Amino acid sequence: MTIAEYLIRAIHTTGTRHVFGIQGDYVLNFYSKLSQSGLAVINTCDEQGAGFAADAYARLTGFGVVCVTYGVGGLKLVNTTAQAFAELAPVLVISGGPGLSERQGDPLLHHKVRSFATQLNVFREVTAAQAVLDNPKTAAAEIDRVIKAMHETKRPGYLELPRDLVDADAAEPGVLPQERLATTKAAIAEPLSKVLEMLAGAKSPMIMAGVEVHRFGVQQQLLDLLDRSQFPFVTGVLGKSVVSENHPQFVGVYAGAMSPDDIRHTVEGADCVVVIGPLITDLSTGVFTHQIDPAHAIVLMPDTLMVAGVSYPGIDMQEFLAALIAALPTHAQARQAIKRHALPPFVPERGKAITMDRLMTCVNTFLSDDTTVIAEPGDALFAGLDLRVHAMNEFLSCAYYASLGYAVPAAIGVQLAAPHRRPLVLEGDGSFQMTGMELSTAARYGLSPIVVLLNNGGYGTFRPMLDGAMNDIHPWQYAEVVRVIGAGKGFVVATEDELARAFEAAMGNTASPTLIEVRLDKYDGSARLKELTAKLKRRVR
């Protein structure tokens, strides 16, 4: 078996069925083999689009792959890989490389920067494991090591394949040692009894679920815990939709001061909070304005437990949840009424100019069980937090690292990973100008995302912090993009009734992308955005 064959088999073994990328001569031979391997190779417009698409794919399936050429391909992926690292999306970056024989004498080969190690050094900073497959004897073992590290950390990995080793014979690797130690029951017993005691004594206990619930595979356990306890629950921003938001115990998305009052009161008035997966970031907490008293908190991290401020390292989230669910008395009903935050129904008013709030109300009405919302950082995300998402994992955003340009390419990854789903992209005008042309890729592969483009004439998130002409961008006729890519339907809407009609048409167009440009006032913004930017403004100067 050659190194290429081994690598392709390893990709298959992860369950992945799609690889995103753009070829180049250093990766051409491997890329050609990939294309013939039964894996679908998805060619994006730019490598950046491939990186973001693979990230979204990884969030849905647990593994994403992007394959590019050396230097000019790989180094375009640094930002997308950094985001995957920060937000726990296991994306494998495969880069071709100059052949070992070509490297002799250190010549100036095209796409080389400082040395042949430059790209590897850069990726050390943004991936959990790396390998240059420059030795046929160890290549297979190195592939296994990198993929194993990705599964364990949920972070990206990097493999570089010199082009003259693509067809080299790979030695079969030995079995990798199982390094993970099982948690002993003894370690769990003490904190478990303390947790049961806290929960038994609580009058208004609740659960807060973070994105780790999804990344570390404890969604079913969360559902079991909710069922057993009957506690109300919220999610964090990144954790939005880790389980269906139609769940009867769901309250809303909590983000500190950047939350509607009803959600804030439920969380901050609780006398005991079980936090499962606490990725505490500035944007997810309204700039660290979350008010959860550690003395009343039980915090489950992937490999550490905190109970009322006492830390129990080495306790596995999954095992502890299993023990907790087994030990918890079954409650027939909630101890308190569940106050769910809800958006009103949308009845379009003819000729009325659209606002962000009303737009989100409209979007909410059109959500179905199959809709996956992908929200670009900015008000698309913050206003989108109150949408009621029907099913598990149907809301995607890069709410921590927050790279603009994510949403449109992510829609490609989403619909390839889950073909029965309909991506609904909430997109800004500034970010659309970065990567929006990847709608071309969606059209090419027969996908049908609906892009709702919030056109507020520039970088609207910055206006409340520091305004000026620098926040304006060049106005595009966004709906004309469908002419350029030769596919899809485009709409421009400014009033509520136009919006409703465009949405109906979009839902009916399942054959190609739809773009709805929504003209908004330059200074319009959601309540959540106003709260956040007021906080951030103080840090700007």
Added chain:
Amino acid sequence: MTIAEYLIRAIHTTGTRHVFGIQGDYVLNFYSKLSQSGLAVINTCDEQGAGFAADAYARLTGFGVVCVTYGVGGLKLVNTTAQAFAELAPVLVISGGPGLSERQGDPLLHHKVRSFATQLNVFREVTAAQAVLDNPKTAAAEIDRVIKAMHETKRPGYLELPRDLVDADAAEPGVLPQERLATTKAAIAEPLSKVLEMLAGAKSPMIMAGVEVHRFGVQQQLLDLLDRSQFPFVTGVLGKSVVSENHPQFVGVYAGAMSPDDIRHTVEGADCVVVIGPLITDLSTGVFTHQIDPAHAIVLMPDTLMVAGVSYPGIDMQEFLAALIAALPTHAQARQAIKRHALPPFVPERGKAITMDRLMTCVNTFLSDDTTVIAEPGDALFAGLDLRVHAMNEFLSCAYYASLGYAVPAAIGVQLAAPHRRPLVLEGDGSFQMTGMELSTAARYGLSPIVVLLNNGGYGTFRPMLDGAMNDIHPWQYAEVVRVIGAGKGFVVATEDELARAFEAAMGNTASPTLIEVRLDKYDGSARLKELTAKLKRRVR
């Protein structure tokens, strides 16, 4: 004086008048000050476009600046900065950063990857000097140090400014020590006499000029040497247009086996070659097929001289050239006839399908003294090598690092650096899909590049190496892009007469961008491309 004021003054001192970039909250305050500083701040669609534009600007003016936010901005610039590093374009990357006060306790701030040092570590790999301006006492000195290193190495630099130090008082720096040692006359004397002897005895001496002639500022000296010696000369690929190609002694662009026969015979038949600036790369030499015997070569590098295979380290290119010109006997005329490689005149044939060769003949006819050609890597570059460029520095390409997506953003940098010039972009269809929408930026700032888009239905450079459906891309209606950006003129041409008419219209449209989509056969390619890809094919597998 604050750190921001000091940095802005330092940028002014370099002579730069434009800064390219996109803001974000970590850089918002500094960006706002930049916008009010008298420097023009050019807001591109994506950071990638800003990086490429700044690179082209630096190639023309000697210094470029790109200013972005932390993480999501900076890490999108890794590839463009890598190219600037490889090809000696001094681009200063200024990134905002989280405030020092915000970093305390190592919180999860948005745009953070592994640690607050991640971005700095990445840029260490692709810049010549770096500094995080985290100390008001040393910030000014650090700014000076980084800019000085850029001037000396002609490579990019990196400055990161924590947002809470933008308005901090900067201590005035001391005077930087002059580290460079002047070459002593004694060191020059011996090799100079040897060089004079070689030249005196040569029957068919010639000169080959590389890109370093431009980067290290010896263009006038090259002209003096040409005048004094009357030798014929060629340039390398990257060195194309270091002096006007209308110079009577100019033969053509030499690229090893990837050269027309007449040029190859002139160079390879010479009995003595003076090579000034020998950046010997694979793409510039037809994959190392250049045939210049070291025993007959005099090679001037920025700080080393090689004479007939003997190395004289520490000899400065500029000083040696001055001594050589002074010592060289004046020749009234060439010792040999100059055989210049020329393109025939273009007389369009009605209804005849366009080929690459004929397209270049047409482009050549339309070149004027003000036209700056920017050629995208691929056949746009290779076929473009035989264009006769009228004036100095009027041909730009990234012929070594060869990142796709360079040409359109580069045109923005070119026309802002030299407003009297008209950029003529030779662009591929694949690369246009990466960054072509930056035509929006050109339109926004009143620029008028002419983009000649060679539409051969995909990644045509790879087809001769390894063909397959993977080399196809989604067909765009490229000319419709002018509708999206709401400016410019678009043409689609397939025949010679259509091409000529579109070119005439383009020359007349000096108010906005023009895009001419030229439909070419999928397998058409220039003679130079065929030669190169035949060589590269052997390395692909």
